[in-house]
Amino acid sequence: MTFFLETNIYQFFGRFHALIVHLPIGFIILAVIFECLVWKKKIDLKLAISYALLIGASFGVIAVVLGLMLASDGGYNIDTLSLHKWTGIATTIVAFLLFFLSKKKDTVVWVKKIYPVIIALIMILLSVAGHYGGNLTHGSNYLFEHAPASIRAIAGIKPVRERVTNLDSALVYEDVIHVIFEKKCNVCHNNDKAKGDLLLVDSESILKGGENGKVVIAGDASKSELYRRITLDPHHKEFMPTEGRTPLTNEETLLIKWWIDEGVSFDKKVVELNLTDRIKDYLQDVGIGLKKSFIESLNLSEVDNKILDSIRAEGFKIKTVTNRSTLLEVNYPIYNKEPLNEGKLDVLLRAKENITWLNFSGIPIQENLISKIGQLENLTELRVNNSKLTNEAIKYLTQLKHLEYLNVYGNPISNASVESFQKLTKLKKLYLWKTNISEESMLKIKDSLPQVTIITGEQNLNKTDRF
Numbered sequence: 001m002t003f004f005l006e007t008n009i010y011q012f013f014g015r016f017h018a019l020i021v022h023l024p025i026g027f028i029i030l031a032v033i034f035e036c037l038v039w040k041k042k043i044d045l046k047l048a049i050s051y052a053l054l055i056g057a058s059f060g061v062i063a064v065v066l067g068l069m070l071a072s073d074g075g076y077n078i079d080t081l082s083l084h085k086w087t088g089i090a091t092t093i094v095a096f097l098l099f100f101l102s103k104k105k106d107t108v109v110w111v112k113k114i115y116p117v118i119i120a121l122i123m124i125l126l127s128v129a130g131h132y133g134g135n136l137t138h139g140s141n142y143l144f145e146h147a148p149a150s151i152r153a154i155a156g157i158k159p160v161r162e163r164v165t166n167l168d169s170a171l172v173y174e175d176v177i178h179v180i181f182e183k184k185c186n187v188c189h190n191n192d193k194a195k196g197d198l199l200l201v202d203s204e205s206i207l208k209g210g211e212n213g214k215v216v217i218a219g220d221a222s223k224s225e226l227y228r229r230i231t232l233d234p235h236h237k238e239f240m241p242t243e244g245r246t247p248l249t250n251e252e253t254l255l256i257k258w259w260i261d262e263g264v265s266f267d268k269k270v271v272e273l274n275l276t277d278r279i280k281d282y283l284q285d286v287g288i289g290l291k292k293s294f295i296e297s298l299n300l301s302e303v304d305n306k307i308l309d310s311i312r313a314e315g316f317k318i319k320t321v322t323n324r325s326t327l328l329e330v331n332y333p334i335y336n337k338e339p340l341n342e343g344k345l346d347v348l349l350r351a352k353e354n355i356t357w358l359n360f361s362g363i364p365i366q367e368n369l370i371s372k373i374g375q376l377e378n379l380t381e382l383r384v385n386n387s388k389l390t391n392e393a394i395k396y397l398t399q400l401k402h403l404e405y406l407n408v409y410g411n412p413i414s415n416a417s418v419e420s421f422q423k424l425t426k427l428k429k430l431y432l433w434k435t436n437i438s439e440e441s442m443l444k445i446k447d448s449l450p451q452v453t454i455i456t457g458e459q460n461l462n463k464t465d466r467f
């Protein structure tokens with residue numbers, strides 16, 4: 001029974017509309033191109049043209065039926081939908097008409113006369129139907145979104161405001177929140193397609209809310225439907241965005257939370273809101289404020305080849321990080337016969353400023369060695385999974401102030417390490433699979449480092465619990 005309850009056959013088939021609809025378009029255009037060739041070059045393509053028209057028209061019928069099913073899904077702008085629907089149906093009818101006329105045009109005089117007019121007509125219908133179909137799928141701004149200002153002016157679209165990325169003058173709604181909605185939500189919540197009767201395009205529509213009323217409660221994200229939807233478990237059927245679209249990043253989610261908690265402003269600058277260092281970090285992540293990432297800001301000189309050779313001689317593999325020959329990625333492969341020891345790490349430390357990635361997966365690391373890893377001050381990524389690390393060893397990692405990615409899975413560490421992780425304030429990803437850290441402790445980490453994604457193997461921490 002539940003199968004039927006959860007299945008909506010109309011919606012299921014309807015979604016194939018966008019896939020099928022390109023077939024009739026292709027065949028009809030092919031027929032028109034052939035007609036041009038016949039006209040210009042006098043080649044005989046009569047049969048091919050009839051087939052193309054018949055196939056085009058037949059697929060047109062299928063596309064129309066699927067389209068009507070899709071429309072029953074609801075949430076589309078009625079005017080755009082009706083224009084699209086009727087021009088689509090008309091295109092199909094005219095394609096059949098052309099098919100019949102194409103057989104007669106060489107023998108009947110009046111058919112020969114009107115034939116080019118009908119060809120022109122079907123092209124117009126096809127373009128109009130296609131255009132409104134595009135608007136329904138992508139929103140009416142889609143076509144000219146990236147057009148130069150002059151072309152936008154001709155198309156009658158208001159000029160886009162250049163996004164301000166300077167921290168002091170950026171506006172919280174226009175330059176941050178609106179940008180996020182446009183990127184992740186508005187394919188479905190725009191003027192032509194308002195799923196759940198919700199538009200997220202301007203102050204009026206956002207404050208108005210959707211079919212179930214308000215979606216933002218100024219000053220309280222936790223009571224806001226919009227915030228609830230984006231923090232559900234991604235598998236939940238009410239999770240937004242739906243249909244497997246790219247979800248919001250943790251930073252984007254937290255910025256929306258901040259914007260709601262700070263009163264849902266549509267005209268204030270970000271600096272007029274309570275701007276903590278953490279929020280500044282998140283803003284940087286969406287392109288506001290200091291552009292440079294930590295790595296980009298490092299101004300290092302290249303490591304002498306002799307030093308690199310001496311490090312390689314100890315069994316380390318060294319690569320330069322994409323396009324930045326000054327940044328090094330170091331790996332100590334598991335097949336090395338010699339265990340890692342203090343002497344080897346001392347050699348490695350000769351290039352310590354330049355090392356930003358380190359991979360010691362599966363290599364046992366004693367405590368005296370981990371203190372040396374702690375000296376790699378510019379490290380942003382560290383893999384020390386299955387390295388027999390203890391809680392004591394983890395303490396040394398707190399010196400790594402720029403660490404963004406840390407994989408410590410498969411180590412015998414426990415809740416006592418929570419405090420150490422909490423000190424790694426730049427952390428974005430933390431792998432804690434197969435450790436003795438309890439879920440409660442993970443939530444503690446999440447509380448102090450809300451931007452972090454904790455990966456536990458079986459299941460990422462439930463999204464609602466994570467904020």
Ligand code: HEC
Pocket residue numbers: 181184185186187188189195196197198209210211212213215225226229230237238240241242243245248
């Ligand atoms: C792929 C299409 C799609 C995308 C992308 C999408 N939504 Fe939705 N949204 C829907 C559909 C369909 C509904 C109605 C069904 C429902 O309520 O779950 C809906 C409903 C909602 C509702 C509930 C409205 C109400 O009053 O019931 C909210 C809030 C919402 N979306 C927010 C968002 C946000 C925020 C984003 C971006 C992070 C987003 N949506 C992205 C399709 C989408």
